[in-house]
Amino acid sequence: MLVNERYSHLFTNQKVRGLIRIKNLQNNRSLLVGSEDIATDIQRIRFSLDLGTYENDALQQEYESIGLELFSIDAYIQASEDENLQALLAEHTQRLLAQSILMY
Numbered sequence: 001m002l003v004n005e006r007y008s009h010l011f012t013n014q015k016v017r018g019l020i021r022i023k024n025l026q027n028n029r030s031l032l033v034g035s036e037d038i039a040t041d042i043q044r045i046r047f048s049l050d051l052g053t054y055e056n057d058a059l060q061q062e063y064e065s066i067g068l069e070l071f072s073i074d075a076y077i078q079a080s081e082d083e084n085l086q087a088l089l090a091e092h093t094q095r096l097l098a099q100s101i102l103m104y
Contacts, residue, residue, distance in 0.1 A: 015036060015039075016075070016078055017035065017038070017081065018034075018038055018078040018079040018088075019032050019035065019076040019089060019092055020032070020033045020034075020038060020073065021033075021072075021073075021075075022059065022072075022073050022104075023071065023072045024059075024070065024071055025071060029101075029102040029104060030096060030102070030103055031103065032089055032092055032093050033089075034085035035085075036085075042073050042074070042075070046073055049063045049071075052064060056104050076092065077092065
């Protein structure tokens with residue numbers, strides 16, 4: 001996969017909808033977040049985590065204890081305009097749980 005394919009949400013002037021995955025690289029624990037604008041929301045999430053104000057307390061505590069280097073915040077899946085983000089979020093959360101991936 002080419003870099004511009006994996007990070008296509010960064011190479012466009014249009015808002016890209018979809019799911020963002022925040023992943024603890026140390027224990028593989030993850031959180032999926034629905035987004036109407038992936039690039040902007042990745043920046044917002046990172047900023048909130050850096051400030052210590054992210055809404056998920058368990059994720060925030062782990063971020064503060066092990067640091068930025070052991071987390072990835074990436075586009076997980078892109079959605080079309082007609083896809084329901086809440087349904088997509090529920091579906092992919094269940095898929096990760098079925099793979100025994102711990103979730104926040």
